[in-house]
Amino acid sequence: MPSTTPIRCQGLAFTYPGAPSPVFHGLDAVFTPGWTAVLGDNGIGKSTLMRMLTGELTPQSGAITPSTAGLVKAYCPQRIDERPATLDDFAQDWSPETMGIRRALGIGDDWPYRYGTLSEGEAKRVQIACALARRPDVLILDEPTNHVDEPTSLAISTAMNAFRGVGVLVSHDPELIDALCQRCVWFLRRHAGDVNETVVRTFDGGYTQAREQLAHDDRRDxxxxxxxxxxxxxxxxxxxxxxxxxxxxxxxxxxxxxxxxxxxxxxxxxxxxxxxxxxxxxxxxxxxxxxxxxxxxxxxxxxxxxAKRYAGDIWFEARPSTRRELMRIGPGLVDFATGALIGDRSGETTHADDRPLPSAWSTLVVDGEQTPGDTGSAASIRDEGGAPTALRIPLLSVGPRDRIGVSGPNGLGKTTLLRALLRNGAAVPTLAIAQTMPDGTAEQAMGELGGLRPPLRAQVLASYAQLNADPDRLLEGANPSPGELRKLMLCLGIAHHPELVVMDEPTNHLDLSSQQALAQALRDFPGAVILVSHSGWFLDRTTTVRWSVG
Incomplete structure (x- = not known):
C-alpha cells in the first residue's frame, strides 16, 4: 500500500550555481495523500521543487519531512522522448495490478517493445503506466496531458484517480486539475518595489476554485x-x-x-x-x-x-508573402516513415521528394512552386495490425494569409502531414517549430541569441517578454525550461521575418497565461499559419480553416 504520510516542505531555498538570485526562498508547502496540483509560469521553479521531492536536488536551506529517501518515488517527465528506466520491467510484468493499468490506459501488448515508434500520445501513456506500475508512495506527473488527444486525456485521468498515495500533478490543464485535485500549490511572481519575486501560496480545491481565490487576493493586494x-x-x-x-x-x-x-x-x-x-x-x-x-x-x-502580464505583441517587420500559393500537395499518399509523397493506390502518382526534412526548429527556406488548389480532409492508411503506414490526402493548398488548424486523434498522421507540407512548400521564409525538441536545442538557441547584434537581440528579448517570459533569466545564463525554450525559438525565428509559421502542438509546456499570449500573437501574425493542436479553444482563437485527420 502507498504511504499515507503527508510530505511537508518548510522554508526551502535553492540557488543554481552562478545565478545571481535564488529560484525561490522560504518555500512552504504540504503534499497530502490524494492529488495536489502545482501551477505557475514557465521557469518559475516548479521543476526544481519536483527534483527536491524525488531527492535529485537537496535544498540549501529548509527541510522536507519526512525524508523521502525511504519512500518509493516515481516521476513521469514532460518529455516523451525520455525512455522510462523501468520499461523492460513493465514489459514483463503481467500481474493483475499492472494488467489493470494497461487496460485503463489502453496500452497494446507490443507497445513497450517498440517505444521508439509510438506516437507522442502513446509514448506518454506508456510513461505514466511505468510510473504507476512501481506502486509508488509518491507519484509526480509533469504535464501528463501534453501531446495527447481527448480520449487519451480521459484515460490518463481515470488511471490517476485510482492512485492512493501522495500525488503531485504539475499541469496547466484546468479540466484535469478540477477533476482530480483537492488543493493547488501555486508559484506566483509578485512585483514589489523595482523587482519581481517568487512566492508560493496554497489554495483548497481545484483550478477553478483556486483561480477565484487568487483573483480575490490580487484585487485585495x-x-x-x-x-x-x-x-x-x-x-x-x-x-x-x-x-x-x-x-x-x-x-x-x-x-x-x-x-x-x-x-x-x-x-x-x-x-x-x-x-x-x-x-x-x-x-x-x-x-x-x-x-x-x-x-x-x-x-x-x-x-x-x-506581476504584469503581456498581450503577445511580438511581431516586428512581418509581412505576408506576395505569392498566390505557399504550398500545394496531393492528392496521394504520404509515407509515415519518411514524410515523402508516394504513389496513390488509385493508380495516380505524385511527386516524390528526397530533400532532407527541416530541423526541429530552424528557420528554413524550401524551393519549389505550385499553383492554387482545393483543401480537404485527410485519412490514414493502416496495416493488418492496425498501425498506420501512410496518410491519404486530397489536394491541399496553403495561401499567403491562410490560417489552418490541423486536428485529430494521436497516431494518425498529423505530424506526418506537416513534414510532407514542409517538403513541398514554396520558396518563402518559414518558421517551423516541432513538437519534440532534440537534445542540444536549448544550447543552440542560447548561442544564437548571444550572437545577435545588440539592437536585434533587444527586439528578440522584448518579444520574449511579451509572451510572459523573463528575459533577465536568459541574460543571467539560466537554462530555459521546455516552455521557455518554445517561446525563445519563436522569437528567434521572428528575427528572420517569416511569411509562414508552422507549429506542432504549440501549447505544450506553456502555462495558461503564456498560451493566451501566444494565441494573441499568432492571431496577429499577418502571414500564413499552420498549427497542429489538440486544444480546441486554441485553434478556434488562432485559425479559420480546419483540416481533420481521422
Missing amino acids: EQMRDRAVGEANRLHDVLRRRSADVQRAEAIKRHGSAIDRRDHDLRERRNTAKALSTDGVASRALAQVQRRAARAGELAASAGTA
Whole structure:
C-alpha cells in the first residue's frame, strides 16, 4: 500500500550555481495523500521543487519531512522522448495490478517493445503506466496531458484517480486539475518595489476554485497597495508644505525684515518658524511627519502585487508573402516513415521528394512552386495490425494569409502531414517549430541569441517578454525550461521575418497565461499559419480553416 504520510516542505531555498538570485526562498508547502496540483509560469521553479521531492536536488536551506529517501518515488517527465528506466520491467510484468493499468490506459501488448515508434500520445501513456506500475508512495506527473488527444486525456485521468498515495500533478490543464485535485500549490511572481519575486501560496480545491481565490487576493493586494501609495503621497505633500513654510520663515528671520503689523499671514508664518525651528534643527512635529512619510513610502514600495502580464505583441517587420500559393500537395499518399509523397493506390502518382526534412526548429527556406488548389480532409492508411503506414490526402493548398488548424486523434498522421507540407512548400521564409525538441536545442538557441547584434537581440528579448517570459533569466545564463525554450525559438525565428509559421502542438509546456499570449500573437501574425493542436479553444482563437485527420 502507498504511504499515507503527508510530505511537508518548510522554508526551502535553492540557488543554481552562478545565478545571481535564488529560484525561490522560504518555500512552504504540504503534499497530502490524494492529488495536489502545482501551477505557475514557465521557469518559475516548479521543476526544481519536483527534483527536491524525488531527492535529485537537496535544498540549501529548509527541510522536507519526512525524508523521502525511504519512500518509493516515481516521476513521469514532460518529455516523451525520455525512455522510462523501468520499461523492460513493465514489459514483463503481467500481474493483475499492472494488467489493470494497461487496460485503463489502453496500452497494446507490443507497445513497450517498440517505444521508439509510438506516437507522442502513446509514448506518454506508456510513461505514466511505468510510473504507476512501481506502486509508488509518491507519484509526480509533469504535464501528463501534453501531446495527447481527448480520449487519451480521459484515460490518463481515470488511471490517476485510482492512485492512493501522495500525488503531485504539475499541469496547466484546468479540466484535469478540477477533476482530480483537492488543493493547488501555486508559484506566483509578485512585483514589489523595482523587482519581481517568487512566492508560493496554497489554495483548497481545484483550478477553478483556486483561480477565484487568487483573483480575490490580487484585487485585495492591489487595493492595499493603492491605499499605501495614496497615504505616502499625502504625507509627502504635507511634508513639502511644512518644509516650505519653515524655509520661508527662516529666510525672513535671517534678513531681519520688519513685518507690517497688518500682514497677518506673514506674521503667522514667522510665528510658525519660531515654533518649528530651534537653531536650525527641525521641530518634533516636523520630524514626526518626516518619519510617518518615510514609513508610508517604505510600505508602498514593499506592497506586493501580481506581476504584469503581456498581450503577445511580438511581431516586428512581418509581412505576408506576395505569392498566390505557399504550398500545394496531393492528392496521394504520404509515407509515415519518411514524410515523402508516394504513389496513390488509385493508380495516380505524385511527386516524390528526397530533400532532407527541416530541423526541429530552424528557420528554413524550401524551393519549389505550385499553383492554387482545393483543401480537404485527410485519412490514414493502416496495416493488418492496425498501425498506420501512410496518410491519404486530397489536394491541399496553403495561401499567403491562410490560417489552418490541423486536428485529430494521436497516431494518425498529423505530424506526418506537416513534414510532407514542409517538403513541398514554396520558396518563402518559414518558421517551423516541432513538437519534440532534440537534445542540444536549448544550447543552440542560447548561442544564437548571444550572437545577435545588440539592437536585434533587444527586439528578440522584448518579444520574449511579451509572451510572459523573463528575459533577465536568459541574460543571467539560466537554462530555459521546455516552455521557455518554445517561446525563445519563436522569437528567434521572428528575427528572420517569416511569411509562414508552422507549429506542432504549440501549447505544450506553456502555462495558461503564456498560451493566451501566444494565441494573441499568432492571431496577429499577418502571414500564413499552420498549427497542429489538440486544444480546441486554441485553434478556434488562432485559425479559420480546419483540416481533420481521422
